[in-house]
Amino acid sequence: MLQRTKKNNPRAGARAGRADAGVRVFEYEALSWRETAEPGLRLKAVRYDDERGLFLGWVNFAAGTRSGLHQHRGVATSFVVDGGLTDYHGSLGLHEAGINLRGATHDAIAYQNTLLVSRLEAPVHYPPEHGDLSGLHAGSRHEAVSNPAPEVAPEINVAVDALPAWQTGIEGLRRQTIYDYAGSGPARRFVQLQFSPGAEVPPWRAGALTELWLRAGRLLVEGRTVRANSFVVVEPGATVRLASPFGALVLAWAEGPEEWLEPQDSGARAVRSSLFGF
Numbered sequence: 001m002l003q004r005t006k007k008n009n010p011r012a013g014a015r016a017g018r019a020d021a022g023v024r025v026f027e028y029e030a031l032s033w034r035e036t037a038e039p040g041l042r043l044k045a046v047r048y049d050d051e052r053g054l055f056l057g058w059v060n061f062a063a064g065t066r067s068g069l070h071q072h073r074g075v076a077t078s079f080v081v082d083g084g085l086t087d088y089h090g091s092l093g094l095h096e097a098g099i100n101l102r103g104a105t106h107d108a109i110a111y112q113n114t115l116l117v118s119r120l121e122a123p124v125h126y127p128p129e130h131g132d133l134s135g136l137h138a139g140s141r142h143e144a145v146s147n148p149a150p151e152v153a154p155e156i157n158v159a160v161d162a163l164p165a166w167q168t169g170i171e172g173l174r175r176q177t178i179y180d181y182a183g184s185g186p187a188r189r190f191v192q193l194q195f196s197p198g199a200e201v202p203p204w205r206a207g208a209l210t211e212l213w214l215r216a217g218r219l220l221v222e223g224r225t226v227r228a229n230s231f232v233v234v235e236p237g238a239t240v241r242l243a244s245p246f247g248a249l250v251l252a253w254a255e256g257p258e259e260w261l262e263p264q265d266s267g268a269r270a271v272r273s274s275l276f277g278f
Contacts, residue, residue: 022206022238023222026231033060038134040065045138046231053123053139056211056231061085061110068130069107070137071145074122075184076100079160079213079251081229083114089153097178097190099156105147106154117213119253160192169273172199177277178251189254189276195219195244203241204275208256210234217248252276 026046033042040062047056053074061067061083077099084093087106092098100106102122123139133140156179163176172195179190195217212219212232219226220243226232234240239261257278 022235023240024233024235025221025224025226026233027227028058028229031057036134036136037132038065038068038136041067041134041136043136046233048138050138050140053120053137055118055120055138056233057118059116059118059136061114061116063110063112063114065110067106067108067136068134069105069127069145070130070140071105071125071143071147072100072102072122073125073139074102075181075186076104076118076120076122076124076137077179077190077253078116078118079215081115081117083110083112085110085114085116087154089155090157092155092157095160097158097160099158099179099190100154101152101156101184103148103152104154105145117251119211163192165194166277168193168275170199170201170275172196173201173275175275175277180277186255187278188256189252189278191252191254191276193248193250193252193275195242195248195250197245197247199244199247201242201275202273203239203261204258205239205261206234206236206254206256207259208236208254210252210254210256210258210276212253213251215249215251217244218246219244219248219250254278 031044033044035042042060044058047054079097080094084091085108087108120138123141124137125141125143125145127145128142158178165174165176168175174194176192181188214226214228214230216228221232222241254276258275
């Protein structure tokens with residue numbers, strides 16, 4: 001069962017190894033499912049920080065499982081790998097991204113077995129009458145809950161693959177912007193990156209925490225092969241080189257822009273290119 005602690009080290013329990021200093025790979029097969037106190041809800045956590053309400057990883061709803069009424073106190077994003085969720089606003093379906101903004105209040109149910117890739121950026125409030133907290137959301141708290149904006153939908157549902165794809169300035173790499181965080185406070189980006197076979201990204205330094213989930217294909221991270229359904233966590237200040245000899249599809253969350261570095265074999269600096277669209 002998931003142990004709810006004040007702060008869990010995101011590296012704890014992950015045995016996917018290390019690609020380079022400050023760049024870590026978390027493979028799906030290397031992490032264990034942890035049951036929550038709510039039957040039918042399981043987590044595979046890359047990060048579970050109960051003090052700050054931060055989560056990164058996989059969430060599994062068994063068919064018929066409910067989340068329970070809750071209110072998000074900051075942005076949460078989920079991508080439906082399989083299945084779907086339904087709340088009073090309607091359904092979040094296969095290969096769609098759901099974006100919950102601060103104040104979003106809802107109770108979601110899964111009518112079929114559902115797998116999500118999720119990132120939580122703030123605590124979540126449950127009404128006291130909910131009873132024991134399941135641990136589904138890192139940073140769960142008992143607080144009185146009322147919907148501050150009932151006229152606003154509890155989530156923004158995005159059909160990711162239908163989004164327009166824009167050139168990044170890097171040959172063979174296009175970007176689809178899922179959420180640009182406009183109006184939410186922090187300057188961040190949530191995007192999908194399309195790597196054509198043979199695409200290579202010049203070395204760059206992360207200006208802030210940057211996290212990737214490899215949806216399909218294979219990605220070379222500092223020369224190491226990363227397979228589909230793996231996370232790559234790039235810590236602030238870390239440098240990384242990405243390539244995909246055979247193509248890849250990647251979801252990326254960036255808390256700040258990248259800084260391009262001079263290639264070692266020439267004096268030319270990559271300019272006007274943008275991985276994440278800042």
